[in-house]
Amino acid sequence: MEALDLARWQFAITTVYHFIFVPLTIGLAPLVAIMQTAWVRTGNERWLRLTKFFGKLLLINFALGVVTGIVQEFQFGMNWSEYSRFVGDVFGAPLAMEALAAFFIESTFLGLWIFGWDRLNKKVHLACIWAVAIATNLSAFFILAANSWMQHPVGAIYNPETGRAEMNDIGAVLTNNTLWAAFPHQITATFLTAGTFVTGIAAWWMVRLVRTRKAENVELARDVYRPAVTLGVIAMLVGGLGVAVSGDIQGKIMYEQQPGKMSSAEALCQGSEGAAFSILTIGDLSNSCENVTHLIEIPGLASYLGTGHFSGPESYLPGVEDVQEQMTERYGDVTAAGDPVTYTPNLAMTYWSFRLMIGMAAGSVLLALMALWLTRKGRVTDNTWFARVGLIAIPMPFLANSFGWIFTEMGRQPWVVAPNPTGIDQIRLLTERGVSTVVSPGVVLTSMIVFTLLYGALAGVWFTLMRRYAIEGVPLTVRDESPEAQEPPDEDSEAADRPLSFAY
Amino acid sequence: MDLAVVWFVLIAVLWTGYLVLEGFDFGVGMLLSILPRGDKEHREKERRVLINTIGPVWDGNEVWLLTAGGATFAAFPEWYATLFSGFYLPLLLILVALIVRGVAFEYRGKIRDEGWARRCDVAIQVGSWVPAVLWGVAFANLVRGVQLDADHQFVGGFFSLLSPFALLGGLVTLSLFLLHGSVFVALKTDGEIRARARQHASVFGVAALVLAGGWAVWAQVAYSVPWTWAAVVLAAAGLVTTLLANRKGSEGRAFTASALTIVAAVVLIFGSMYPDVMPAVDPANSLTVHNASSTDYTLTVMTWVAVILTPLVIAYQSWTYWVFRRRLSTKDIPAPAGLSLKKVREAAFGGASSGGSTGRGLTDGEGSGS
Numbered sequence: 001m002e003a004l005d006l007a008r009w010q011f012a013i014t015t016v017y018h019f020i021f022v023p024l025t026i027g028l029a030p031l032v033a034i035m036q037t038a039w040v041r042t043g044n045e046r047w048l049r050l051t052k053f054f055g056k057l058l059l060i061n062f063a064l065g066v067v068t069g070i071v072q073e074f075q076f077g078m079n080w081s082e083y084s085r086f087v088g089d090v091f092g093a094p095l096a097m098e099a100l101a102a103f104f105i106e107s108t109f110l111g112l113w114i115f116g117w118d119r120l121n122k123k124v125h126l127a128c129i130w131a132v133a134i135a136t137n138l139s140a141f142f143i144l145a146a147n148s149w150m151q152h153p154v155g156a157i158y159n160p161e162t163g164r165a166e167m168n169d170i171g172a173v174l175t176n177n178t179l180w181a182a183f184p185h186q187i188t189a190t191f192l193t194a195g196t197f198v199t200g201i202a203a204w205w206m207v208r209l210v211r212t213r214k215a216e217n218v219e220l221a222r223d224v225y226r227p228a229v230t231l232g233v234i235a236m237l238v239g240g241l242g243v244a245v246s247g248d249i250q251g252k253i254m255y256e257q258q259p260g261k262m263s264s265a266e267a268l269c270q271g272s273e274g275a276a277f278s279i280l281t282i283g284d285l286s287n288s289c290e291n292v293t294h295l296i297e298i299p300g301l302a303s304y305l306g307t308g309h310f311s312g313p314e315s316y317l318p319g320v321e322d323v324q325e326q327m328t329e330r331y332g333d334v335t336a337a338g339d340p341v342t343y344t345p346n347l348a349m350t351y352w353s354f355r356l357m358i359g360m361a362a363g364s365v366l367l368a369l370m371a372l373w374l375t376r377k378g379r380v381t382d383n384t385w386f387a388r389v390g391l392i393a394i395p396m397p398f399l400a401n402s403f404g405w406i407f408t409e410m411g412r413q414p415w416v417v418a419p420n421p422t423g424i425d426q427i428r429l430l431t432e433r434g435v436s437t438v439v440s441p442g443v444v445l446t447s448m449i450v451f452t453l454l455y456g457a458l459a460g461v462w463f464t465l466m467r468r469y470a471i472e473g474v475p476l477t478v479r480d481e482s483p484e485a486q487e488p489p490d491e492d493s494e495a496a497d498r499p500l501s502f503a504y
Numbered sequence: 505m506d507l508a509v510v511w512f513v514l515i516a517v518l519w520t521g522y523l524v525l526e527g528f529d530f531g532v533g534m535l536l537s538i539l540p541r542g543d544k545e546h547r548e549k550e551r552r553v554l555i556n557t558i559g560p561v562w563d564g565n566e567v568w569l570l571t572a573g574g575a576t577f578a579a580f581p582e583w584y585a586t587l588f589s590g591f592y593l594p595l596l597l598i599l600v601a602l603i604v605r606g607v608a609f610e611y612r613g614k615i616r617d618e619g620w621a622r623r624c625d626v627a628i629q630v631g632s633w634v635p636a637v638l639w640g641v642a643f644a645n646l647v648r649g650v651q652l653d654a655d656h657q658f659v660g661g662f663f664s665l666l667s668p669f670a671l672l673g674g675l676v677t678l679s680l681f682l683l684h685g686s687v688f689v690a691l692k693t694d695g696e697i698r699a700r701a702r703q704h705a706s707v708f709g710v711a712a713l714v715l716a717g718g719w720a721v722w723a724q725v726a727y728s729v730p731w732t733w734a735a736v737v738l739a740a741a742g743l744v745t746t747l748l749a750n751r752k753g754s755e756g757r758a759f760t761a762s763a764l765t766i767v768a769a770v771v772l773i774f775g776s777m778y779p780d781v782m783p784a785v786d787p788a789n790s791l792t793v794h795n796a797s798s799t800d801y802t803l804t805v806m807t808w809v810a811v812i813l814t815p816l817v818i819a820y821q822s823w824t825y826w827v828f829r830r831r832l833s834t835k836d837i838p839a840p841a842g843l844s845l846k847k848v849r850e851a852a853f854g855g856a857s858s859g860g861s862t863g864r865g866l867t868d869g870e871g872s873g874s
Contacts, residue, residue: 059610060610060611060614063606063607063610063611064607066563066606067602067603067606067607068603069570070566070569070570070599070602070603071599071603073570073573073574073577074573074588074595074599076577076584076588077573077577077584077585077587077588077589078588078589078592078595078596079589081585081586081588081589082585084577084581084584084585084588085581085582085585087581088577088578088580088581088582088584088585088798089581089798089799089802090802091577092574092575092576092577092578092579092581092584092798092802093578093802093805093806093809095574095577095578096571096574096575096577096578096579096806096809097574097809098574099567099570099571099573099574099575100571100574100809100810100813100814100817101809101813103567103570103571104564104567104571104813104817104820104821105820107563107564107566107567108561108563108564108567108817108820108821108824109820110563111559111560111561111562111563111564111824112560112824112827114559114560115559115560115828116560116827119827119828120827159799164581166798166799166801166802167798167799167801167802167805168801170805436585436589437589437657438589438590438657438658438659439589439592443592443593446596447592447596450596450600454600454603454604458603458607461607461611464845465611465614465615468615468843468845469614469843472843499835499836499837499838500556500832500836500837500838501838502838502841503552503556503559503613503836503837503838504552504555504556504559504609504610504612504613
């Protein structure tokens with residue numbers, strides 16, 4: 001393999017891996033903040049127990065998101081130096097803003113939250129977890145601003161002298177309509193992920209407790225886990241609805257901005273009006289349109305998703321072959337080997353990742369419906385299917401996030417910076433021209449093996465810890481550790497001798 | 505004012521923040537195997553004291569690195585591209601080190617198992633020693649100059665980075681961070697460990713004086729400009745003050761002085777590079793503050809962002825240090841709160857749970873669904 005393929009594999013591995021942890025962090029941090037707010041406002045201990053329980057799971061997850069994130073920032077320069085030279089004037093700004101505006105807040109206030117239970121006033125401590133929650137969402141905004149610019153470059157001009165894209169309007173970069181479609185889509189996806197996570201675990205615990213038929217266990221299920229199910233379901237409903245609406249908006253924008261991506265997602269070879277949405281397609285999708293057979297189709301739906309019209313001239317969608325023809329005419333690039341560039345992505349990857357992204361929502365839908373029915377009007381349930389669906393549903397939104405990003409990034413190929421069809425033609429970069437020129441394939445392979453082995457081992461540790469702490473359940477006893485709840489401090493005596501409420 | 509120069513200074517400031525703050529984190533990590541004494545149980549407690557001196561802050565300290573990296577990307581894309589692709593293998597080692605170290609800090613106490621704690625200690629060791637040396641090697645190479653071609657691409661290869669000057673630079677940061685970590689521990693702890701940290705600081709201080717002194721004079725004579733002699737003098741004064749203050753037991757002053765030494769080292773490094781950001785062996789190929797920088801527009805935007813946000817960051821990070829200002833000693837360390845993996849089956853299927861809670865009377869297999 002060449003350095004280019006290896007660098008792409010490495011980016012895929014490290015990014016998909018990093019993004020296992022990130023959606024849960026972004027979605028769960030606000031949910032934990034809501035739980036703690038409920039405790040501070042009502043004084044009801046159930047919310048403190050839930051805060052402690054889900055807070056620990058949040059921290060276990062957060063740690064891996066942090067350490068794998070450093071690789072992401074370094075990797076642009078290490079493996080993609082020519083990309084970095086081309087885009088740095090624009091792309092570097094949101095990255096630096098993310099570090100300054102979001103990472104500092106996340107890391108500092110998370111430290112205060114973890115160690116500050118007995119050091120900070122109750123409200124100040126609560127503000128710390130809110131700061132973390134807001135900062136994680138802010139960080140999503142900035143990184144999506146950077147990514148959206150690669151999908152749809154705006155606010156920049158091409159400088160022939162330096163041979164790079166140069167920013168001339170930061171406002172345009174931060175108000176890119178691609179960004180404002182992607183941001184709600186991603187944020188609501190994290191709510192769906194975290195909502196499913198909270199509901200799934202609480203459902204499993206509820207069923208487990210109710211099945212013991214012991215009054216105190218049933219009471220625990222009703223008093224503590226049922227409210228967690230309710231909160232999780234609300235997050236799932238908000239997230240699910242938001243993800244669908246924002247995804248629909250995104251699809252229409254994408255047909256304007258990257259028709260090749262969307263035509264491939266539909267495996268639509270020739271342009272047509274009233275194009276159908278296929279659920280199952282067979283044939284060799286990878287390279288060409290030949291032998292593609294759609295087996296199950298919903299008439300007109302693809303056109304509706306792309307244009308808002310089921311039929312008629314307005315519902316026309318360009319096909320993969322049309323896109324290839326138009327792009328060749330407009331750009332006519334050749335690869336390093338001298339061949340004409342294929343302007344559409346790998347059909348099979350795009351087609352299936354798009355469908356899997358959508359299909360993986362099924363677990364959350366089923367879990368939410370079951371939760372709404374089985375826990376209606378204050379009920380708790382011993383229905384083992386509820387527990388099973390809860391556990392099966394948990395990983396599904398994680399996979400949906402991964403497939404969504406695989407679709408977004410694979411669908412952009414062959415571009416690393418896709419041309420803006422209504423913008424400046426020169427701001428575009430083929431992926432093969434972005435790779436570092438001084439890094440040998442052996443070196444990239446080495447680092448890829450190192451990261452893959454290390455990440456694999458860490459995934460095992462992460463899963464073991466998440467599982468173990470989920471099985472432990474909410475603490476049986478909690479106490480208000482805040483300074484104002486303690487005995488008036490008798491300086492230097494007992495208070496000073498008390499061990500820390502938490503230490504590593 | 506010339507914004508590219510402003511950003512050169514700002515990036516030096518970000519590196520200063522990183523090396524001063526994570527410098528003592530690395531020091532504390534390295535001391536993990538050096539400082540603790542006594543029987544097994546006591547050593548474990550002392551190790552936990554050490555880790556908890558930086559527990560709430562290490563992650564925030566590391567963000568200074570991410571910010572320095574991001575700012576370099578935004579303000580000097582050519583520098584970022586050449587540096588990161590050229591120093592590939594050292595950066596890979598640093599990344600692996602920082603990953604295992606961070607995970608070990610966070611997960612060490614999550615599992616109650618002696619073997620697990622030992623493995624995490626190894627990870628913290630590796631994760632602290634390796635970057636402590638490699639950052640010095642990397643910066644010494646920037647001072648010395650590297651092999652760049654006419655396209656500003658690094659063509660030197662990995663072994664060209666291992667010159668005697670660069671390796672000595674690695675020992676300089678190593679000794680400085682050991683010293684800095686020791687005076688930090690003396691400042692943040694109480695009891696025996698505090699006294700021992702001060703003893704160690706005396707030893708590391710002398711080592712740092714010899715190594716850093718030698719390297720700084722070498723750098724100054726061979727690669728730098730006259731005005732950075734001021735930084736060399738400042739660094740020497742900082743080290744001497746650290747040693748004297750440490751001997752007198754003025755721990756706050758010793759820490760301030762060792763921090764100042766690191767500031768002076770950064771001034772020397774960046775001062776010697778200027779007006780290059782990455783000097784080349786053939787000066788015609790050097791990346792300079794101007795040929796590596798972003799446009800004035802981007803730099804203006806980023807200046808506003810930095811001017812508004814950096815003081816806020818410094819304010820809330822300082823507040824964190826204030827909140828956790830209390831000295832720690834072994835008696836402050838609570839019983840381990842981690843869960844036992846061995847008892848997991850009992851906890852899940854009806855026996856007494858570990859982690860202090862009692863069983864819930866769950867019997868085998870009920871609705872576990874797993």
